[in-house]
Amino acid sequence: MAHPQALLVLENFIGGKFVPCSSYIDSYNPSTGDIYCRVPDSGKEEVEAAVKAAKDVFPVWSSKSPSERSQILNKLADLIERDLEAFAQAESKDQGKTITFARTVDIPRAVHNFRFFASSILHHVTECTEMPTMGCVHYTSRAPVGVAGLISPWNLPLYLLTWKIAPAIACGNTVVAKPSEMTSVTAWMMCKLLEKAGVPPGVVNVVFGTGAKAGEALVCHPDVPLISFTGSTLTAQRITERSAPHCKRLSLELGGKNPAIVFDDADLSQCIPTTVRSSFANQGEICLCTSRIFVQRGIYSEFLKRFVAEAKKWKTGNPSDPTVDVGALISKEHLEKVRNYVKKAQAEGARVLCGEGVDPLALPPGNQKGYFMLPTVIAEVKDESCCMQEEIFGPVTCVVAFDTEEEVIKRANGVKYGLAATVWSGNVGRVHRVAHRLQSGLVWTNCWLVRDLNLPFGGMKASGIGREGAKDSYEFFTEVKTITIKH
């Protein structure tokens, strides 16, 4: 364990100031298993102070013009970009993800989130209709809602938190954000840049702590009319219940059990590396990761052979080594949970083709106590198995065979989730047909994770309620009014 003197100690950011907390939670470095940071264990009192600060400055911030807010968002983006390397190092250490992923995905996307909403806020138009027989015109007007509560998970810490903060403040709301207690460091680092960017004190407040204490206090606060949440379906159910007495507006971005469907005319030279990436990127800890791969029977054996060979090329180890592809999982408990899925599959008669329990995992001496696991491919799993039904959220993917288009659509839709799906085929008619019938908020064909932030993002069924994106986030973070003028 690290010497207590060396621990990084975070503070809440309320009303433009860093404020110590009366109690703290330990935060681990997943790649070493050491405690390295202490995170405020905030509760009602801290949330109350943050909501008050956000409420007090709302009249000032909401009356700024979109272009004034846009300039501030762009400045903040520039400052994060200036410090990109320090943010990437911190994200990798705090979360266990590889430095390469943090450098090329997490932090650049956090920068882009601010730039994107700084631009998109300038381009919205409202509606207007005429009713000449009544001598009237009608138009809509949109206004920020107030104090937004933003709750984010641990898998893409700054990336997902800024995906909420940027549209919320661009629209003129003020915010109280609560990042995951397991990954709070980059949010704290961002707070240090707010003043320099010109964000007035109180516009962005960050309260650190657990979901049960800090998260619930935010969800139950009567002066927070909207909650944007990304996390598990189970937590979303709890948030829905707790916020119901206040009739809050909710945006819920939840888990997935995403299928990839590979038809026998797919270009395997593209499909295999991309599907290995969609299964194992960020240790499989992305809500959009593929975890059920349906392969048409004629190419099943060849696919499996080439897929396993490709998966074995992925190097697992010290996340700060730029040649490593798979870092550490978020926690010891999560690692155990993911491993248990593999054990259950084996007990049910499935075959583990590579990874956990099959191949040796060699780790550098400093990482022996870290939470590592090799990319694992399981075949011959039954559709009813928990490995095919539940979100595993780790480096584990199941590969099964199918015969017909009709059959695979039914099987792909046969889970409670509906977040993302991937279809691989050279037949353009088929990709459209299948895409239309999949119960999934996002369908990628012959690619994965290519995103245009203008368009809606979100899930169906147990994967969420609401969508985020340029227009969708604008609508969520503003209240619309219809005004009629008689002339």
Ligand code: NAD
């Ligand atoms: P989680 O639901 O455990 O926690 C998410 C956040 O909610 C954390 O900040 C946590 O402290 C907070 N929280 C927990 N209990 C709460 C409560 N009762 N009230 C208020 N807040 C509470 O999820 P996680 O384990 O951090 O993240 C992994 C999950 O997130 C996976 O299911 C994954 O699929 C999902 N996810 C979804 C998306 C998406 O865009 N759809 C993106 C990333 C992750």
